[in-house]
Amino acid sequence: MSTDRVVGFVGLGNLGQAMALNLVDRGWDVRALDSKNARIEPLVTAGASRTDIDDLANVRFVCFAVPDDEAIRAVLQNGLIDALTPDHVVLVHSTILPHHAEALAGSVTATGARYLDAPVSGGSERARIGELTIFLGGEPDAIDAGRPLIDDLAQDSFVVGGVGAGSATKLANQLVMFSALAGVHEALCLTRSRGVDDDAALEALGTGTADTWVGRNWGFFDRVAADYDKAGVPVADRPWTKDLWEILAAAHESELELPVAGLLSQLIARTVETHAAEARKGTHA
Numbered sequence: 001m002s003t004d005r006v007v008g009f010v011g012l013g014n015l016g017q018a019m020a021l022n023l024v025d026r027g028w029d030v031r032a033l034d035s036k037n038a039r040i041e042p043l044v045t046a047g048a049s050r051t052d053i054d055d056l057a058n059v060r061f062v063c064f065a066v067p068d069d070e071a072i073r074a075v076l077q078n079g080l081i082d083a084l085t086p087d088h089v090v091l092v093h094s095t096i097l098p099h100h101a102e103a104l105a106g107s108v109t110a111t112g113a114r115y116l117d118a119p120v121s122g123g124s125e126r127a128r129i130g131e132l133t134i135f136l137g138g139e140p141d142a143i144d145a146g147r148p149l150i151d152d153l154a155q156d157s158f159v160v161g162g163v164g165a166g167s168a169t170k171l172a173n174q175l176v177m178f179s180a181l182a183g184v185h186e187a188l189c190l191t192r193s194r195g196v197d198d199d200a201a202l203e204a205l206g207t208g209t210a211d212t213w214v215g216r217n218w219g220f221f222d223r224v225a226a227d228y229d230k231a232g233v234p235v236a237d238r239p240w241t242k243d244l245w246e247i248l249a250a251a252h253e254s255e256l257e258l259p260v261a262g263l264l265s266q267l268i269a270r271t272v273e274t275h276a277a278e279a280r281k282g283t284h285a
Contacts, residue, residue, distance in 0.1 A: 003060040003087070005029055007149060008051055010075055011094070012039040014227050015120070016065030018127035019093070019153060024048050026130065026152045031059055033075075057083035061149050065093045067237050069100040076107060086112035089145045093120050093134075095171070095243055097250055098164035101137065105163040114142035117163045118150070119170035123220065124227070131155035135173070137166030171250055174243040178264050180212040181221065181240075185271050225276035241269045 005028050009020040012034040024030050024046045031051035032043040040050055053075060056062055062080070064072050072092060084090070090108045092101065092115075105115040117137035126132050134150055134157040136143055143150075143159055150157050160169045184202075187210070191201040202215050214220075221240070228238055235241055244265040251258040 003058065004148070006031065006059045007061040007063060008033060008056040008059040009043075009048075009063045009065070010034070011064055011066035011071070012036075012043065013065065013067075013231065013233070014124050014224065015127055016063075016093070017042060018124040019063070019065060019120075019132070020048065021046055022128055022130045023149075023152060028149075028152070031055060053079040054083065056080055057085075060087065061089050061091060061146070063091045063093060063149070068094065068242070069096045069104060072096075072104060076104075081107060081111060084108060084111040084113040088113035089116065089142065089149075090114065091116045091118045091146055091149065093118055095119050095174070095239070095246065096167055097246055097253070098167045098171075099253055101164045101167045105138075114139070114145050115163060116142050116146045116150075117166035118146070119166055120153070121170065121173050122155075123224065126155070127153075133157070135160055135166040135169040137161050137163050137169075139163075168250065171243065171247045174239065175247050175258070175261055175264075177214065178240060178244060178268050179260055180214040182264055182268050182271065184212065184214050184218070185275065219279070221272050222276045222279040225272060226280065235269060235273060238269070238272075240272045241265075244268065 007023060007028050008031045009016065010033045012020060012032060017039060020030050020032060020043055024043065030043060030048035032040045032048045033051050034040055044050060066072060072094065090113055092104065101117045108115040115138060118134050120132045120134050122132040130152055132154045134154040136157055136159045160166055187205065188198050188201060192198070202218050205211065206215050244261060247258065247261045248265055251261065
């Protein structure tokens with residue numbers, strides 16, 4: 001049987017589960033793997049099958065949407081690296097450091113398999129309908145090989161360079177987004193002080209030069225925080241904490257000064273978590 005439409009999907013959290021369900025909807029034979037069995041159940045119900053590391057030898061694509069590079073290495077070291085062949089394409093959708101992407105790619109490509117640095121942006125709602133943005137880093141043949149899968153996951157995909165470039169671009173995306181998020185939070189503090197309703201302020205700001213994705217999708221992070229609470233994800237592993245620390249680590253690696261990222265790393269997690277808690281209580285819009 002051809003494996004061209006067979007994908008092993010590792011990591012079924014907030015984003016990974018939505019991505020994998022979208023692939024099932026689009027006719028892919030999805031083999032699901034996660035450390036928590038409960039996360040696999042919705043995939044099995046939708047038509048996917050459970051898998052293990054040994055079975056990943058029988059798929060064409062292996063996608064990772066796990067919290068960090070250590071989780072990817074654990075799967076590789078527990079048998080996947082020995083099962084990879086030149087027929088495999090490994091796609092890493094996780095947000096990781098550029099030099100970690102390069103190290104992982106070195107291990108994978110040594111087997112003859114292809115590696116794609118393919119972090120995503122858009123959230124679980126867009127992931128569920130295949131309308132993510134993907135930042136691609138990799139060799140041209142790897143990108144060509146991964147294109148059928150990428151096109152079913154993403155509305156927009158951008159080839160930004162070699163391995164590591166995709167990860168750097170995702171971190172850049174996070175820095176811009178969290179900068180805007182911090183700005184909107186402070187802006188609404190200012191407008192509230194003069195009796196302006198949050199919705200009215202956001203509508204007005206959205207028509208001027210303050211228009212942002214964050215403002216147009218106000219409440220997005222409240223919903224994501226609630227999903228993480230339900231899943232028991234520690235605050236340290238949530239994007240508004242983890243990704244900002246990774247941005248600072250990448251800056252250090254490249255001998256860059258990113259003072260805005262440094263400030264955000266100290267402030268934004270508390271802001272997001274507090275606002276999400278207040279939203280659940282109905283004390284904020």
